[in-house]
Amino acid sequence: MGKSYEAILRNVIVSLIMSGTIIFMLLDAATRGKNGFSYDNFDKKSRFIVVYIMALVLSCALALVPNQFWPYMSFFVILALFSNNEIGMISGTFFVTLTVMLEENGNYAELFMYVIAGAVAIAVFRDLNENTKIAFPTFISLTMQAVLLVAFNVLFLNRTFGIKVLFLPILNLMLNLLILLIFLNMFGVYVIRKSNDMYMEINDSEFSLLQELKEKNPEEYYRAIHTAYLSERIALGLGFNSRAVKTCSYYHRIGIIDGKMDYDDVSHYYTENRFPLEAIEYLHEYMVPSKASVKSRETLTVQLSETVIATIMMLIKKDPNVDIDYDHLIDGIIDKMIETGELNSYDVTFRELNEMRKILKKEKLYYGFLLR
Numbered sequence: 001m002g003k004s005y006e007a008i009l010r011n012v013i014v015s016l017i018m019s020g021t022i023i024f025m026l027l028d029a030a031t032r033g034k035n036g037f038s039y040d041n042f043d044k045k046s047r048f049i050v051v052y053i054m055a056l057v058l059s060c061a062l063a064l065v066p067n068q069f070w071p072y073m074s075f076f077v078i079l080a081l082f083s084n085n086e087i088g089m090i091s092g093t094f095f096v097t098l099t100v101m102l103e104e105n106g107n108y109a110e111l112f113m114y115v116i117a118g119a120v121a122i123a124v125f126r127d128l129n130e131n132t133k134i135a136f137p138t139f140i141s142l143t144m145q146a147v148l149l150v151a152f153n154v155l156f157l158n159r160t161f162g163i164k165v166l167f168l169p170i171l172n173l174m175l176n177l178l179i180l181l182i183f184l185n186m187f188g189v190y191v192i193r194k195s196n197d198m199y200m201e202i203n204d205s206e207f208s209l210l211q212e213l214k215e216k217n218p219e220e221y222y223r224a225i226h227t228a229y230l231s232e233r234i235a236l237g238l239g240f241n242s243r244a245v246k247t248c249s250y251y252h253r254i255g256i257i258d259g260k261m262d263y264d265d266v267s268h269y270y271t272e273n274r275f276p277l278e279a280i281e282y283l284h285e286y287m288v289p290s291k292a293s294v295k296s297r298e299t300l301t302v303q304l305s306e307t308v309i310a311t312i313m314m315l316i317k318k319d320p321n322v323d324i325d326y327d328h329l330i331d332g333i334i335d336k337m338i339e340t341g342e343l344n345s346y347d348v349t350f351r352e353l354n355e356m357r358k359i360l361k362k363e364k365l366y367y368g369f370l371l372r
């Protein structure tokens with residue numbers, strides 16, 4: 001691009017610093033496990049690398065394109081959704097900086113315009129889920145980009161506002177809109193809805209594995225069904241991962257089908273049936289508890305629910321006409337866990353534990369159903 005040796009050296013040093021920063025942020029996020037990344041990006045880091053390399057190539061090519069046509073707003077969103085908001089923000093800023101440095105007459109005004117637009121886009125598109133309506137976030141992002149593009153022309157380039165000034169900004173907005181619509185649709189299908197569809201299939205009581213368990217041992221089947229119901233009620237009430245909790249409740253004793261209860265002997269059921277990775281992690285945590293690590297609230301939810309259901313079913317089996325004081329039973333189970341220090345290994349607060357106690361006590365009508 002006809003740069004001087006001094007400019008080339010500057011660009012190389014800046015690129016190394018920015019790339020090193022992003023690598024550091026990726027490693028830091030990885031040390032925090034799944035909480036360090038958005039969605040399932042912890043298990044799919046390669047797609048960020050692919051997008052990063054593509055954006056790197058495009059950032060060099062965009063230096064040859066008029067600066068008002070750069071589709072960086074959508075780049076910021078893509079980079080953030082494939083990593084996390086912080087990494088997406090820094091990566092996007094790096095690519096804008098690189099393009100500005102490679103331009104013949106790049107200046108801070110372009111950097112200001114696209115970084116602000118990217119920050120707003122990342123903010124409005126964070127925490128996407130299956131029920132998110134993308135029309136409003138898209139409108140806000142495009143409006144902000146339009147305002148900044150017009151401001152760039154009027155304030156920084158001192159151009160008179162008119163139809164010629166709007167030509168490239170309109171093309172920019174159309175390009176960003178096209179990229180966002182295509183990407184968000186693919187992201188929804190292959191990332192957000194993919195795990196939802198899996199959960200809908202395996203959390204169906206008519207799923208083949210559960211039906212096989214029912215044929216092998218009806219008592220264990222109904223124990224799993226009742227445990228899953230209680231676990232889901234608690235998880236929904238406290239905002240836990242209810243789908244993964246329900247899966248763990250259904251399948252942590254699925255080894256009864258083969259007469260093998262060790263995790264290593266039954267894990268093939270989970271991989272063969274494409275269980276979501278988070279559900280497999282809860283199953284592993286529940287079946288192979290580690291004294292060295294803190295256990296999740298979701299695992300405690302399943303354990304409490306199973307203990308309550310198993311105790312009630314045992315009492316009914318001994319005496320079908322038994323009169324059970326459910327409040328006393330639930331208090332006894334939880335208080336014993338507190339006294340023995342068993343709860344010390346769980347990541348749960350007293351408030352959450354008390355809410356679990358209340359929810360379990362509210363299900364007296366359901367417990368009465370077990371007597372029938």
